Amino acid sequence: MSSLVNNPIPVWLDLLGNALQGGSIYIGLPNTDPTKNPISVYQDEALSIPFMQPIPTTDGMPTVAGSPRQIFLGLGNPTFSLAVFDSAGNLVQSLPEVEPAASVAAAGDLTQNVFVNGTDFTPNVTTSLTLSADPGAPTNLWVDFDAVPQFYPDDFTLNGRTLTFTSPIPNIGKVRAKWGSTVVTGTPGTGTVTDSSIAAGTALYNRITEWVDITDPTYGAKGDYNPTTGTWTTDNTAAIQAALNSGKGVTAPPGQFFYVGSGVSVPVTCPGIMMEGATFVGPGSTSTVDGLAFNNWYQGGGDQITHQRGQSFQLPNVQAFRYGIALYNSAWVMARCDMVKGCEAGVYSQCDTGKYVVECDIAVRQITQCDHGFHEKIAANTGGDTEGVQGCRFECFYLSSCNVGIYRDNAATSVNTFNEYYIVELDANGCSGGTGNAYAIENTAISSAFAGNVYRIPLGPINCNATPSPFSRCTETNSKFEVLGFCGTDVSPYAWAGFLPGGFRPLVRPSAGVLNVYVDVNHGNDATGDGSVSNPYNTIAYALGKIQNLDLCGNAVIMWLLPGTYTIGLNLNTDQGPYNNGHLYLRGSTGDATQIIVSGGINASGPGSRLTVEYLTVSGNGIVADNNAKVDFDNLIFAGVGSNNHITSKNGATVTALGPVTITSGGNSFASAIDGRITLDGVTYTLTGTPTFSTAFAYAAYGRISAIGSTFSGAATGNRYSALINGVINTAGGGANFFPGSVAGSSASGGQYV
Structure with missing residues (x-):
């Protein structure tokens, strides 16, 4: 007689869980090393064709010449030992004693x-x-x-x-x-697989020994919190903390709600957490209980990178705690979470004196109904290079219904450098608590040690109603703000009043495609104004400083000038780079050019300068475009410029007339192109009072003036034109008397008049 040796698993697997290819099977005396104490095994149930050991495997099955075979042994061997190795000689399975069949047939035993x-x-x-x-x-x-x-x-x-x-x-x-009462193919016989029979180092051994579940009887957590009624039976604080302290990875069943009345702390010895889909519920945002806290991880100076263990945590949803996820003086923490809801702060970071939060990576899919989305509390710096919050990344896909997106309660000398804050969508709609105002970013104090940070808000801030700005004390050095979709009811620069002029440039995409700023020389105030129509700035220069600090992604900004005389004009200088990657309009607010006078002149220089001037009276230096600037004008009055030109274009700049012009005084020239271009095509020019031009009405040297189809009415004194040194003045055959003047024009040194 013979009995069939049942493989304890359907096929033999390698350490990666794949069918064992090129492996070796040894069968021997029970409780001995089968490689040294083999027993006779056979390919047939008649026990007539022996196997040579080790028995090779193909696709996880014992084979002879590549053909699958069953393994039989005589009834004189009621138990046996088993060892299986992969093609590299690594132990895959080791069983000290296996029963081929139980003494009495039972369920699952053939x-x-x-x-x-x-x-x-x-x-x-x-x-x-x-x-x-x-x-x-x-x-x-x-x-x-x-x-x-x-x-x-x-x-x-x-x-x-x-x-x-x-x-x-x-x-x-x-x-x-x-x-057999029940036949289960490939299932080990009852009692043949025990804790001691699972070989250390196998995939199964690692699976059952490296991770624990908080609901295992050893710990006893119970997901009996009812989210509908808000009631529970079990406080799971002790059970969850015991699992976290086990030194093993910790899991929790998804879809269950666990009440945690005292909060838990993740020890540095915890190798990992996989609790996605489970929810921890606390005693409320006004309590002193945190959801999951990381305390003093990898502090102590030196080469901190040597402490890093590659730990990664998929945290449960956390709800109704003081702080949902809390980092107290911790480094090298990488955690992910689906949702934090109803907490004082979604993610909280605290640095005490001489401590740091460094190289942490925290990402939450949604933070909602919290007072603060991200909250930092940083103590004063004592001079160490590893203090404060440094080199971290904080991310949230959707931050909604919070009073503040990023809130920092900092000492005046605290350190916050080289961090990235990424909030894909920030929507303050429905915020409650606090003062009722909604800030995108709020700093209680700022220092020179706040530098090199990156803030990205691709969509938002939406419905942030804090005044004077939803960005409070954002005066950091060399930091970058990318705010791509400000969607408030008024997109005037009040929204950006907290930014530092002349420093970093927030990236702004106005929802209406245009940003409006208002200036009132008679009633505005640079110190208290915010640039809105109800609270305008006082000077063009101050308003320009606010605008020039933004990157408008190619959108337009209109600077509205209210009636009055502006003795300090516009000086738009982008020689060092673009001022706002957009188009600036300097526009009189009434549509009547006689009511708004810019006596300080209008200057634009640099390739990033894109300017349109409308409905104004311009005097002083007139309009000067330099170094590849581009200036358009429409419905202007050109008044007293003394010995200057009304329009000057030089060094590759371009000036273009778009609408009717009135000229009330003379000067050196009306249009002077020195290695620049001026286009006067198709526009009507009205001269009053017979103004005098000491050089010529139109002057070109190395430059080009085009006046095709233009109309001039009224008289002037002086030369009609002067084209010198390869300069070109093109009237498309308008004739020698095309331009106003009392003296015939002239061309010399390669200059052309056509």
């Missing part, structure tokens, strides 16, 4: 006996056989004569282990008997 002609029975004589175990009932038993089924009770009866046939066994080769 036993087979094979009786051989001439060895176990005599044909036409033998009427009964003795089985190796009691099948328990004849209905559990399968019997065949050379694969011809025999049936109870017509062909056989069963009494314990005795199988009796109604007639002698005929002259056949084999009698097979199989029994």
Whole structure:
């Protein structure tokens, strides 16, 4: 007789969980090393074809010449030891003692006996056989004569282990008997797999020994919090803390809510957390209880990177705590969380004196209904280079219904450098608590040690109603703000009043496609104004400083000038780079150019200068465009400029007339192009009072003036034109008397008049 050796798993797997290819199987005496104490095993149930050990594997199955085989051993070996190695000689499985079949058939256990002609029975004589175990009932038993089924009770009866046939066994080769109340293919027999039988280092061993679940009986957490009624039975604080202290990775079943009344702390010995989908619920945002806290991780100076263990944490949702996720003087923390809700702060970072929060990476999918989305509290710096919040990344996909997006309660000398804050969408709609104002960023104090940070808000801030600005004390050095979609009811520069003029440039995309700023020389105030129509600035220069500090992503900004005389004009200088990557309009607010006078002149220089001047009276220096600037004008009055030009274009600049012009006084020239270009095409020019031009009405040297289709009315005194040194004045055949003047024009040194 023989019995079938059942593989404890459907196929043998390697350490990566794949079917074992090119492996080796050893079968030996129980509780010994099978590689040194092998026993005889066979390829057939008649035990006539032996296996040579080790037995090779192909696709996880024992094979001979690449063909799968079952492994049989005689009933004289009721148990055996097993060792399996991969192609590199690594131990994959080791079982000190395995039972091929239980002593009595049971659920999930299949036993087979094979009786051989001439060895176990005599044909036409033998009427009964003795089985190796009691099948328990004849209905559990399968019997065949050379694969011809025999049936109870017509062909056989069963009494314990005795199988009796109604007639002698005929002259056949084999009698097979199989029994079992339930057959589960590939399932180990009952009791054959124990903790001690799982080999250390195998995938199964690692799976069951490196992670624990907070609901395991060892810890006993219960997800009995009812989110509908707000009631619970179990405070799981102790159970969860014990699991975190186990030194193993910690999991929790998704979809369950766990009440945590005292808060838990993640020790530095915890290798990982996988609790996505579970929810921790605390006693409320006004309590002193934190959801998950990291305390004093990797402090102490020196080469901190040597402490890093690659720990990663997928945190549960946290709700109704003081701080949802809290970093107290901690470094190298990387954590992810789906949602933080109803806390004083979603993510809290605290640096005490001489401590730091450094190289942390915290990402939350949604922070909602919190007083602060991200909250930092940084003590005064004592001179160390590893103090404060440095080199961290804080991210939130959707930050909504919070009073402040990023709030920092800092000492005046605290350190905050080289961090990145990334809030994909910031929507303050529905905020409650606090003062009711909604800030995108609020700093209680700022210092020179706040530098090199990056703030990215691609969508928002939306519905931030804090005044004078939703950005409070954002005067950092060399930091970068990318605010791409400010969507308030008024997109005037009050929104950016907290930024530092002349420093970094916030990136702004106005929702209406245009940003408006108002200036009132008579009633505005640079100190208290915010640039809105109800609270304008006083001077063009101050308003320009605010505008020039923004990057408008190519959108327009209109500086509206209210009636009055502006003795300090516009000086737009972008020689060092673009001022706002947009288009500036300097516009009189009434549409009547006589009411708004810019006596200080209008100057634009640099390739980033894109300016349009409208509905104004310009005097003083007139309009001067230099160094590739581009200036357009419409509906202007050109008044007293003394010995200056009304329009000057030089060094690659371009000036273009778009609408009617009135000229009330003379000067050196009306239009002077010195290596620049002036286009006067198709516009009507009205001269009053016979102004005098000492050089010429139109002057070009190395430059170009075009006046195709223009109309001039009124008289002037002086030369009509002067084209010198390859300068070109093009009237498209307008003739020698095309321009106003009392003296004929002239061309010399390669100059052309056409």
